[in-house]
Amino acid sequence: MAISGATKITGIIGSPVKHTLSPLMHNAAFNHLKLNFVYVPFLVKPSELGDAIKGFKALNVRGINVTVPHKERVVKYMDKLDPLAENVGAVNTVVFENGNACGYNTDGTGFIKSIKSATSLHGKTVLVIGAGGAGSSVSFALSRENVRKLFIYDILGKKASVLAGKINSKKGLARAETTSSPERVATETDIVVNASTSGMNKKDRCVLDPSLLRKGMFIYDIVYNAKTQLLRQAERLGAGHMDGMEMLLFQGAAAFELWTDRKAPLDIMRKVITERR
Structure with missing residues (x-):
């Protein structure tokens, strides 16, 4: 108009x-x-x-x-x-x-609607990478679902700890735990969510050691304007994956x-x- x-x-x-x-x-x-x-x-x-x-x-x-x-x-x-x-x-x-x-x-709502169109969250162990604005929204939204365990990692460890503390202070939410390294919990992780902005940078790097990704994982990257290294690795393995377009x-x-x-x-x-x- x-x-x-x-x-x-x-x-x-x-x-x-x-x-x-x-x-x-x-x-x-x-x-x-x-x-x-x-x-x-x-x-x-x-x-x-x-x-x-x-x-x-x-x-x-x-x-x-x-x-x-x-x-x-x-x-x-x-x-x-x-x-x-x-x-x-x-x-x-x-x-x-x-x-x-x-x-x-509305980020959390958008994330949950999009990921549920591609995979189930019930009983899954989820690793969220990034505890900024988007990471906080995603983590809170996941804690309201029937996930088995929620790990949160941020390069600034204190941010992850503060976020986990907020989630754990609320009744009825899945318990959140922090990790000092995403690699430490990769073997027990079913779903990896990159909620950091690393994929938007020109020097995009895979936020998780590619050798720890496996076909049975589901990989989600909230970046939507480029296929990130994380998603490229998931595609190479034949793992389920999704970007942030939805x-x-x-x-x-x-x-x-x-x-x-x-x-x-x-x-x-x-x-x-x-x-x-």
């Missing part, structure tokens, strides 16, 4: 944002439903995050997605937090209402519905992002 004085603005903040497929996905959905919305990327440096949130409020922006490296840092700028976002300590979706910034986390779709659909109060057109959104691969 044509931009007008009544157009509602949505977008994504991060650094970098050039790689994102979110504008393509959301604008296709807006156009399909004939909604007077537009979605644009905003490059926001960490030092500018607070000013950016104030600016969005002043400009009457409807909502934003939040990507690396801001998912945890943005929490302190929220006026209200959804209970899940508060538990996780990370926000990936913001709705601006009546001068307030309301933070939500997670992008489902978390985006949840954000779309928060902003518009309309059901997201999943087929349209999936079509445009898969065609861009």
Whole structure:
């Protein structure tokens, strides 16, 4: 639809944002439903995050997605937090209402919907690599499923310990354990989830020793814009594997519905992002 004085603005903040497929996905959905919305990327440096949130409020922006490296840092700028976002300590979706910034986390929902379409989680031992914003969301989401055991690794060991502590402080969740090395628990792991940003870097390296991967494992990498070394190794072995494209779709659909109060057109959104691969 044509931009007008009544157009509602949505977008994504991060650094970098050039790689994102979110504008393509959301604008296709807006156009399909004939909604007077537009979605644009905003490059926001960490030092500018607070000013950016104030600016969005002043400009009457409807909502934003939040990507690396801001998912945890943005929490302190929220006026209200959804209970899940508060538990996780990370926000990936913001709705601006009546001068307030309301933070939500749709990453966990997006991850679970995507991985369940490819493999079962019941009774499985899962290793999550990365305890940042996405890793926290994924770990909390997994702890609500019937997994047998949840291991968390982060290159900054304290981050993994803090995350495991948060999960273990909640009743009814699977127990989380930290590991000083992903290789130490690889032999008992059924599912490996790379929730770090290593695959986005030019010097992409396999986050787990390839010799420890095996055909019976399921390998998931949340990176969606490139086939990472981890996924290449899984493919070589014939192991089940998945990238983050479906997670992008489902978390985006949840954000779309928060902003518009309309059901997201999943087929349209999936079509445009898969065609861009």
